[in-house]
Amino acid sequence: MDTSESGTAAEAEETEPSPRGRPRPGWRRWAMDTRPLRRPAYRRLWSSTVVTAVGSQLTAVAVPKQIYDITGSSAWVGYASLAGLAPMVLFALWGGAVADTVDRRKLLLVTNSGIAVTSVLFWLQAAAGLGSVAVLMLLLATQQAFFGLNAPARNASIARLVPAGELAAANALGSTVMQTGLVAGPLLAGALIPVIGLPELYLLDAVALCVTLWAVVRLPALPPAGTATVRRAGIRQIAEGFRYIARHKVLLLSFLADVIAMVFGMPRALFPQLAAETYAPYGEGLALGLLFAALPVGAVAGGLLSGTFSRARRHGWMVIGAVVAWGAAIAGAGLSGSLWFAVLFLACAGVADMVSMVFRGAILLSAATDEMRGRMQGVFTVVVAGGPRLADVLHGTAGAAFGPRTAVTGGGLLVIVAMLGLAAAVPALRRYRL
Known part of the structure; x- marks a missing residue:
């Protein structure tokens, strides 16, 4: 890890000595490690x-709801998702290069402002009753472009705000919050839409983003590290990021681990078919809701109990074990004829996914130098967003051909075989430790 970045005056004022020494007593050693929150x-x-x-989940629910209300077609809802994916991928890669050449705090201010303005425009079009799918898709594409620029800078900044020994804990804190949002956001949106309506839901997200801007304003300056000399971000700089990944096997393997887990093992495209066929006796609506909720609920539980693993130092083995556990849990869900056992296995998969996210994120932040972290996080954003969408295509096709339970089980087993094969063939991940 590059140690040249550890000493800006702003960071010295903002951080406190790292609490070390004796293990936390009793139940606290199981609970989430909150040491990073002691750093302002x-x-x-x-x-x-x-x-x-x-707040972002409010808009994530409101946009497809409004599109469906206008068109009466689920196909248009799917087209809108694709309209947001392309700009997010493009701008995440470019945004990673930008994050390595500018003050990341300033980039966060610009991009968060852009996301907030887009939310205000969502509110205005809904309040005016415009009823245009084209406008909605354009706004969604713009918002996702700003998100693509924002995410690499946000994630890359973490290593400048906490010491290396707390990176896993910081990732656990952030990932737990995001997974909680995936559960609480849609539930809140579903409760609020009948009460306040879609326009006000967009406005609520815009107001929440103003709070975000206030928090970002109070961050210390995060200029490029002292060794960084590049002051432009183009195709050449993006290509340098990919060459950097190719030269550093542990980074490449951390990405491949996520691709293996998500592409082979993410079965969400089969949840509607499972709910309608395999678990229909339990009630299709109940089954569908439980299947979709199980993964994020498990991830949140894993985050709340992250004190059990966030202090581990063998980060490579933690990733390997977590991906294998994910595959085993997914295979177990596919083998389950009972809805309750399937939900239990999916929740266990969510816990494993949280462990994988925590340590893959820590590897990306600790194994890369600061002048490359933005680009690493840009690729990470693309992998996280693109992997599940590829899985939707693969699992949907396999489910239609072989049946949903066979597709889910087979996908989980493929994860185990592929991850163990990768770990055996390339020792860099097994050997990596903080």
Whole structure:
């Protein structure tokens, strides 16, 4: 890890000595490790994530709801998702390069402002009753472009705000908040839409983003590290990021681990078919809701109990074990004829996914130098967003051909075989430790 970045005056003022020494007593050694929250700068970044994790889900529910209300077609809802994916991928890659050449705090201010303005425009079009799918898709594409620029800078900043020994804990805190938003946000949106309506739901998200801006304003300056000399971000700089990944096997393997887990093992495209066929006796609506909720609920539980693993130092083995456990849990869900056992296995998969997220994120932040962290996080954003969408295509096709339970089980087993094969063939991940 590059140690040249550890000493800006702003960071010295914002951080406290790292609490070390004796293990935490009793139940506290199981509970989430909150040491990073003792550092004011990280606490501000994290608090902004708390607000946006729920607020962003309000818009994520409102946009497809409004599109369906206008068109009466689920196909248009799917087209809108694709309209948001392309700009997010493009701008995440470019945004990672930008994050390595500018003050990341300033980039966060610009991009968060852009996301907030887009939310205001969502509110205005809904309040005016415009009823245009084209306008909605354009606004969604714009919002996702700003998100693509924002995410690499936000994630890359963490390593400048907490010491290396707390990176896993910081990732656990952030990932738990995001997963909680995936559960609480849609539930809140579903409860509020009949009461306040779609326009006000967009407005609520815009107001939440203003709180985020206030938190970002109070962050210390995060200029490029002293060794960084590049002051432009183009195709050449993006290509340098990919060459950097190819040269550093542990980074490449951390990405491949996520691709293996998500592409082979994410079965969400089969949940509607499972609910309608396999678990129909339990009630299709109940089954569908439980299947979709199980993964994020498990991830949140894993985050709340992250004190059990966030202090581990063999980060490579933690990733390997978590991905294998994910595959085993997914296979177990596919083999389950009982809805309750399937939900239990999916929740266990959510716990494993949280462990994988925590340590893959820590590897990306600790194994890369600061002048490359933005680009690493840009690729990470693309992998996280693209993997599940590829899985939707693969699992949907396999489910139609072989049946949903066979597709889910087979996908989980493929994860185990592929991850163990990768770990055996390339020892860099097994050997990596903080």
